[in-house]
Amino acid sequence: MTAQLDAVLQVSGLRITARTPLGEKPLVHGVDLEIQPGRVVGLIGESGCGKSITSLSIMQLLDRKTTTIEGSIRLNGRELNGLRSESMRAIRGKEIALIMQNPMNAFSPVLTIGHQCIETIRTHTTLSKKQAYELAVSSLHDVNLPDPAAVMKQYPFQLSGGMLQRVMIATAVCLRPSVIIADEPTTALDVDNQLRVLRQLDRIRSAYGTSILLITHDLGVIAEMADEVAVMQSGRIVEQADVFRLFDHPQHEYTQRLLNARPAFLAHQPSKEFVPA
Ligand SMILES: Nc1ncnc2c1ncn2[C@@H]1O[C@H](COP(=O)(O)OP(=O)(O)OP(=O)(O)O)[C@@H](O)[C@H]1O
Numbered sequence: 473m474t475a476q477l478d479a480v481l482q483v484s485g486l487r488i489t490a491r492t493p494l495g496e497k498p499l500v501h502g503v504d505l506e507i508q509p510g511r512v513v514g515l516i517g518e519s520g521c522g523k524s525i526t527s528l529s530i531m532q533l534l535d536r537k538t539t540t541i542e543g544s545i546r547l548n549g550r551e552l553n554g555l556r557s558e559s560m561r562a563i564r565g566k567e568i569a570l571i572m573q574n575p576m577n578a579f580s581p582v583l584t585i586g587h588q589c590i591e592t593i594r595t596h597t598t599l600s601k602k603q604a605y606e607l608a609v610s611s612l613h614d615v616n617l618p619d620p621a622a623v624m625k626q627y628p629f630q631l632s633g634g635m636l637q638r639v640m641i642a643t644a645v646c647l648r649p650s651v652i653i654a655d656e657p658t659t660a661l662d663v664d665n666q667l668r669v670l671r672q673l674d675r676i677r678s679a680y681g682t683s684i685l686l687i688t689h690d691l692g693v694i695a696e697m698a699d700e701v702a703v704m705q706s707g708r709i710v711e712q713a714d715v716f717r718l719f720d721h722p723q724h725e726y727t728q729r730l731l732n733a734r735p736a737f738l739a740h741q742p743s744k745e746f747v748p749a
Pocket residue numbers: 490499517518519520521522523524525526538539573
């Protein structure tokens with residue numbers, strides 16, 4: 473086990489409550505989750521169980537007027553819950569990045585892709601505008617976007633969902649954060665690009681020791697990518713274990729049910745033979 477290493481990200485006792493006109497509604501109540509350096513933790517669980525809202529709360533992106541976050545979210549030993557917005561802005565993107573489930577939400581509709589990428593890079597680095605431009609273009613190239621220079625000049629609405637997703641991935645990885653949260657990073661992509669994006673994430677992880685929280689409904693992706701898996705049900709993490717142990721000996725009844733719903737081709741040992749090109 474990796475108990476001797478300090479967790480990069482440690483979430484404990486996380487509770488998220490929404491304030492609605494009808495009263496308080498608990499959305500997440502009891503999330504404990506930790507990621508060691510350079511590890512990929514898969515987060516699975518049925519639709520609506522609270523995966524996306526957990527990742528938004530880690531990033532401190534939930535509206536504080538309508539939601540309350542209780543518990544502790546430690547990134548490299550520093551408490552994020554309740555941090556002032558400016559301090560959080562300096563961390564977000566630089567130390568921890570989120571690839572959002574819905575890429576449209578990640579961009580301003582009125583600014584070009586280039587403007588937004590360059591601004592993100594320059595907020596966190598001392599690069600000149602030209603250097604930031606070059607870094608953005610080469611990152612877009614890495615996620616296989618054809619004609620990155622043209623993409624830089626376009627507005628979000630001019631790109632398909634899949635293209636925007638790849639722009640978001642490029643922006644998320646280019647500053648080498650210590651943690652990347654990838655919320656369904658491949659759902660908007662065709663099979664070739666799914667593989668390319670997963671390889672890109674895996675390459676980043678091996679090259680820079682980046683930790684990844686990978687949210688997906690695809691157990692094949694979990695089998696290929698994850699070292700550990702956390703299983704979420706109705707706002708709680710019910711089990712977190714090594715991927716082999718979880719697939720072979722799921723402890724929780726809900727995990728057993730999730731795994732039994734997987735396609736037959738996954739019914740044997742998860743292969744760890746996925747070799748990034
Ligand atoms: N701002 C909000 N206010 C109130 N309820 C919310 C808010 N955001 C999300 N919810 C609710 O919280 C629950 C969890 O939603 P969430 O998007 O985190 O699920 P998920 O596990 O990511 O699902 P999926 O797999 O479909 O993406 C849902 O019932 C959703 O309707």
